[in-house]
Amino acid sequence: MLEKENIYLFLSILPIISFLYASVGHGGASGYLALMAIFSFAPETMKPTALLLNLFVAGISFYYYYKAGYFNKRLFLSFAISSIPLAFLGGMLEIDTTMYKKILAILLVFAILKMLNVFGKENFHTKSVKLWQGLLVGGIIGFFSGLIGIGGGIILTPLILLLHWGKMKEAAAVSALFIWVNSASGLIGQFSSGVTFEKETFLLVVIALIGGLLGGYLGSKKLNNQKLRYMLAFVLAIACFKLILT
Numbered sequence: 001m002l003e004k005e006n007i008y009l010f011l012s013i014l015p016i017i018s019f020l021y022a023s024v025g026h027g028g029a030s031g032y033l034a035l036m037a038i039f040s041f042a043p044e045t046m047k048p049t050a051l052l053l054n055l056f057v058a059g060i061s062f063y064y065y066y067k068a069g070y071f072n073k074r075l076f077l078s079f080a081i082s083s084i085p086l087a088f089l090g091g092m093l094e095i096d097t098t099m100y101k102k103i104l105a106i107l108l109v110f111a112i113l114k115m116l117n118v119f120g121k122e123n124f125h126t127k128s129v130k131l132w133q134g135l136l137v138g139g140i141i142g143f144f145s146g147l148i149g150i151g152g153g154i155i156l157t158p159l160i161l162l163l164h165w166g167k168m169k170e171a172a173a174v175s176a177l178f179i180w181v182n183s184a185s186g187l188i189g190q191f192s193s194g195v196t197f198e199k200e201t202f203l204l205v206v207i208a209l210i211g212g213l214l215g216g217y218l219g220s221k222k223l224n225n226q227k228l229r230y231m232l233a234f235v236l237a238i239a240c241f242k243l244i245l246t
Helices: 004-023 029-038 043-067 073-092 097-115 131-148 153-162 168-192 201-219 226-245
Strands: none
Touching (some): 004 029, 004 043, 004 201, 029 043, 029 097, 043 097, 043 168, 043 201, 073 131, 073 168, 097 131, 097 153, 153 168
């Protein structure tokens, strides 16, 4: 974990990240990883911790979006069938620290664009996902989800919106459960390779849950606080540059 003087700052930013990600149907792994990168966490700690936090925050987010009637089961299954086993495979694999940081930096770009609403336009006319499209997209995202320690929502949501596979709230609901199953599968893969958690990790879970509960509830209703998302995008950009330069 961190030194005492830094841990309080880290813990104060953590619920803000979970709040903002849960409000758009995400678990927040890319944000947690970015924050841990800024505070110089070890990669072997970052990956399982982010997946664990994802389980709780994405689960809460999915509950609220499902309750509000936005979940599309068929759309979810199109991606999840292939993503779950490949997330497990990715979770089992170890990756070079330098390569890990570079891949994470690239994935953070998707998170930054999402928070800046680059992919935020509503699709009023949607079309069905073809089986091969769902299997291919789900499999690729699932593998990198387990390998890096994300749920994959930062990639899946933009694709759903850009390719007109679903509407905004629908994409958020599908992505939330997609993140949950990939995080669970990736974490099981981590456990099978001998990963364990420090006791302090569960403190992070409690703090992230506070932000996730509020963000999931408000996001499934009508929340759209763009100023806060700009701030988060700035934090993600800092982490992205740090990962590239180190």
